[in-house]
Amino acid sequence: MKTIFKSIFLFLITTTFIVSCAPSEKKGNSNKGAIAGNAAEKVYVAPGEHDSHYAFISGGFSGQLSVYGLPSGRLFRVIPVFSQDPEKGYGYSEETKPMLMTSHGFIPWGDSHHPDISQTNGSVDGRWVFINENNTPRIARISLETFETEEIIEIPNSAGNHSSSYVTENSEYVVAGTRFAIPYPQKDMPISEMKGNFKGALSFLKIDQETGHMNIDFQIMMPGFNYDKAHPGRNKSSDWFFFTTYNTEESHTLMEVNASQNDKDYIAAINWKKIAEYVANGGGKKVPANYAHNIWDDDKHMATTTMKKEVLIVEPKEVPGAIYFLPTAKSPHGCDVDPTGEYIIGSGKLAASMTIHSFSKMIKAIEDKAFDGDAYGIPIIKYEAVNYGAVAPGAGLGPLHTEFDSRGNAYTTFFISSEVVKWNIKDLKVVDRHPVYYSVGHLMIPGGNSRTPDDKYLVAMNKITKDRYLPTGPEVCQSAQLFDISGDKMELLLDFPTIGEPHYAAGIAAEKIASKSKKIFRLADNTHPYAVKSEAETRVVREGKNVHIYMSMIRSHFSPDNIEGVKVGDKVYFHVTNLEQDYDVPHGIAMIGANTSELLVMPGRTTTFTWEPKQVGVWPFYCTDFCSALHQEMQGYVRVSAKGSNVPISYTLDGDIPGKEDDL
Amino acid sequence: MKSKQLVIIMISMFLFIACKKEPLANDQTSVTATSTVEKEHQGQASVAASEGEDLNVLQVAMSLPDFKTLVVAVEAAGVQDALVNAGPLTVFAPVNTAFDKLPEGTVETLLKPENKEKLAFILVNHVAPSNYPIKQLKKEAKKGRKLYMASGKYLEVENKDGKIFVGGTEILKSVKVSNGWIHVVGDVLVPSEGK
Numbered sequence: 102m103k104t105i106f107k108s109i110f111l112f113l114i115t116t117t118f119i120v121s122c123a124p125s126e127k128k129g130n131s132n133k134g135a136i137a138g139n140a141a142e143k144v145y146v147a148p149g150e151h152d153s154h155y156a157f158i159s160g161g162f163s164g165q166l167s168v169y170g171l172p173s174g175r176l177f178r179v180i181p182v183f184s185q186d187p188e189k190g191y192g193y194s195e196e197t198k199p200m201l202m203t204s205h206g207f208i209p210w211g212d213s214h215h216p217d218i219s220q221t222n223g224s225v226d227g228r229w230v231f232i233n234e235n236n237t238p239r240i241a242r243i244s245l246e247t248f249e250t251e252e253i254i255e256i257p258n259s260a261g262n263h264s265s266s267y268v269t270e271n272s273e274y275v276v277a278g279t280r281f282a283i284p285y286p287q288k289d290m291p292i293s294e295m296k297g298n299f300k301g302a303l304s305f306l307k308i309d310q311e312t313g314h315m316n317i318d319f320q321i322m323m324p325g326f327n328y329d330k331a332h333p334g335r336n337k338s339s340d341w342f343f344f345t346t347y348n349t350e351e352s353h354t355l356m357e358v359n360a361s362q363n364d365k366d367y368i369a370a371i372n373w374k375k376i377a378e379y380v381a382n383g384g385g386k387k388v389p390a391n392y393a394h395n396i397w398d399d400d401k402h403m404a405t406t407t408m409k410k411e412v413l414i415v416e417p418k419e420v421p422g423a424i425y426f427l428p429t430a431k432s433p434h435g436c437d438v439d440p441t442g443e444y445i446i447g448s449g450k451l452a453a454s455m456t457i458h459s460f461s462k463m464i465k466a467i468e469d470k471a472f473d474g475d476a477y478g479i480p481i482i483k484y485e486a487v488n489y490g491a492v493a494p495g496a497g498l499g500p501l502h503t504e505f506d507s508r509g510n511a512y513t514t515f516f517i518s519s520e521v522v523k524w525n526i527k528d529l530k531v532v533d534r535h536p537v538y539y540s541v542g543h544l545m546i547p548g549g550n551s552r553t554p555d556d557k558y559l560v561a562m563n564k565i566t567k568d569r570y571l572p573t574g575p576e577v578c579q580s581a582q583l584f585d586i587s588g589d590k591m592e593l594l595l596d597f598p599t600i601g602e603p604h605y606a607a608g609i610a611a612e613k614i615a616s617k618s619k620k621i622f623r624l625a626d627n628t629h630p631y632a633v634k635s636e637a638e639t640r641v642v643r644e645g646k647n648v649h650i651y652m653s654m655i656r657s658h659f660s661p662d663n664i665e666g667v668k669v670g671d672k673v674y675f676h677v678t679n680l681e682q683d684y685d686v687p688h689g690i691a692m693i694g695a696n697t698s699e700l701l702v703m704p705g706r707t708t709t710f711t712w713e714p715k716q717v718g719v720w721p722f723y724c725t726d727f728c729s730a731l732h733q734e735m736q737g738y739v740r741v742s743a744k745g746s747n748v749p750i751s752y753t754l755d756g757d758i759p760g761k762e763d764d765l
Numbered sequence: 766m767k768s769k770q771l772v773i774i775m776i777s778m779f780l781f782i783a784c785k786k787e788p789l790a791n792d793q794t795s796v797t798a799t800s801t802v803e804k805e806h807q808g809q810a811s812v813a814a815s816e817g818e819d820l821n822v823l824q825v826a827m828s829l830p831d832f833k834t835l836v837v838a839v840e841a842a843g844v845q846d847a848l849v850n851a852g853p854l855t856v857f858a859p860v861n862t863a864f865d866k867l868p869e870g871t872v873e874t875l876l877k878p879e880n881k882e883k884l885a886f887i888l889v890n891h892v893a894p895s896n897y898p899i900k901q902l903k904k905e906a907k908k909g910r911k912l913y914m915a916s917g918k919y920l921e922v923e924n925k926d927g928k929i930f931v932g933g934t935e936i937l938k939s940v941k942v943s944n945g946w947i948h949v950v951g952d953v954l955v956p957s958e959g960k
């Protein structure tokens with residue numbers, strides 16, 4: 102009883118302290134870009150404590166996706182997606198190589214752009230992150246249980262997969278729009294004959310709700326414009342998808358001049374539900390294609406590539422009433438829809454103002470047939486009939502992207518004037534503006550492109566940093582900046598460097614993901630054909646020139662660790678299973694002279710690398726990840742004999758054949 | 766025991782939450798100091814196992830009533846963190862009755878704060894920083910290799926008709942844990958004073 106009282110007393114004291122911890126209102130601003138005095142406290146996450154949000158920040162031309170904590174800006178992990186990563190063996194191990202297969206063969210690099218988190222009922226749900234690859238058109242799906250890339254699908258009839266990879270409100274579809282117009286089907290033809298002959302495919306990939314697997318349901322073969330960005334409708338407009346276009350001039354050279362001739366280009370409004378129904382009822386036409394679909398299997402611990410040979414094409418004219426063009430100022434780039442679904446915002450990168458269209462006006466204009474002619478048969482809605490207004494001139498220069506809070510405000514980045522501008526969506530008045538350092542591209546509010554923004558933080562992703570960090574030669578880091586947007590004024594809290602280019606990001610509350618993060622792979626579930634479940638199963642098997650080593654790793658040794666009978670000219674497969682079933686105990690392996698990366702093997706997983714020994718001798722291998730107190734002892738030898746030698750295959754651990762120890 | 770743990774948890778929470786900038790008020794500090802004899806513990810030992818995960822040496826020992834005395838001793842000596850490390854570790858874990866075999870008053874004396882170091886020395890004499898399943902111990906016996914213990918001392922391994930003895934005491938049972946092995950023994954392995 103006494104102790105209970107003691108506990109209660111302590112609890113009360115603790116509570117007192119929690120209350121007293123509230124950040125105190127403080128002082129004036131320092132002169133460092135209006136950083137408030139208590140900014141440090143707002144981003145300080147004490148040792149051992151966790152951040153409140155995950156931020157998945159695109160690595161841009163690194164081809165990867167990075168995982169940061171907010172508000173601390175601490176980097177947790179770089180998830181390899183479209184580029185090889187020797188640190189994790191991704192794209193080097195035999196099991197992960199198929200992830201990077203395309204119709205052009207194995208491609209070791211990609212250009213990642215727009216991560217987007219899966220949604221349920223218009224809110225981010227933390228199942229998967231999708232991200233697009235711009236150069237060799239692909240979309241990847243990343244598991245938020247393993248934080249690994251589980252699937253990559255190539256997009257045919259596309260080039261520069263930029264207006265991608267955005268998901269609809271219940272993750273029915275993830276979308277890809279081609280940036281470059283290209284011949285369809287691809288063929289040998291003069292470039293100068295582009296106009297009217299090139300096409301722009303918009304691809305809708307259906308997502309399997311159980312597995313997450315993507316499948317190209319249909320491609321809409323649009324006119325040969327450039328499709329720049331896209332945004333699914335929200336709430337009342339959730340049946341629609343919006344794509345900005347530029348180069349409606351259909352020019353093919355000196356684009357910086359020739360694609361800026363028209364005063365207005367378009368936002369393409371597409372009723373995807375209508376087209377999906379058309380397709381479900383047998384509409385569209387299957388045409389030959391060739392594209393890779395790569396799927397990772399967590400039980401087999403390997404990826405497989407399937408080359409797909411067909412894709413379903415829908416011509417816009419086949420589905421009347423499903424596609425319209427909304428005139429929008431000057432080569433619009435950003436395309437954003439507010440949480441209510443009413444406002445569609447097109448940001449002309451050279452324009453002085455943003456164009457705000459109204460969804461309800463659009464529906465009315467369609468009913469009234471308020472059209473201003475057509476482009477390749479697609480009705481162009483009269484500007485006045487769809488436009489809600491423009492954000493006042495002088496708001497900034499070079500608007501790019503907009504995200505939203507839950508209080509009716511929009512936040513738009515301005516590249517040229519290097520600032521974030523907060524404005525009220527209804528009255529289009531500027532409420533606040535804050536400089537960024539420098540030249541901001543995208544911005545991200547967790548859930549800020551969904552129906553339910555989680556609007557405490559805003560991350561601005563900058564293309565240029567100049568003097569913001571210690572210099573590192575001609576190439577300096579790119580950077581993100583964290584703002585607190587919970588008050589009337591945006592408050593700059595933190596700069597933090599990013600990997601590659603922080604192109605775009607997606608954010609989510611930590612509690613939606615953290616508890617289901619996978620810790621180990623169950624050895625019992627491992628169905629890799631070369632897996633071993635115990636040391637007794639480890640062995641070496643010669644099949645002609647191929648030598649397969651079924652190897653295990655556990656603190657702190659490999660089994661077997663002495664191997665003889667390998668010859669110059671052999672191809673040696675190290676199939677290595679980590680027998681650990683303990684959290685955070687990966688082991689690594691590297692072999693001298695292997696023309697590949699190390700392997701980093703998670704508990705319960707089997708991974709393979711190959712080694713083609715070229716020199717006679719006794720060659721060591723060792724564990725690369727500091728796994729245990731005796732990590733430095735975790736090593737072994739392979740004896741390599743000359744071609745034609747008659748040394749037989751043998752393998753031991755501590756002098757015995759594993760599983761065949763003398764009767765002890 | 767339970768209430769003691771509760772107090773420790775409360776205190777750790779208190780320290781965790783305490784603001785970094787504001788200095789602690791004096792009276793509150795003194796409450797912390799007087800309400801606990803044991804030092805708050807915030808090392809790796811405080812990491813809880815999650816569902817589906819195997820338990821480590823310390824977690825297994827704490828879950829079994831047979832090791833009640835051992836766990837008390839481990840906490841008194843402050844060597845918890847050494848039992849949760851990635852290791853690998855092999856722990857020869859004496860059951861409660863093993864401590865009863867010691868001369869009367871030994872345990873009480875060792876549990877006194879001034880004998881903390883001595884207690885720790887005895888305890889780590891039960892820990893080998895290596896991976897020794899029974900099969901490997903048989904091999905050690907056969908090859909005449911001694912076990913190097915965390916105390917810096919060596920223990921001899923013997924195989925008597927299939928029964929394995931370490932430091933003269935028999936291994937009664939073995940448990941695989943996430944960071945190595947627990948071999949249950951019926952005696953405390955008091956290290957010799959010399960080498």
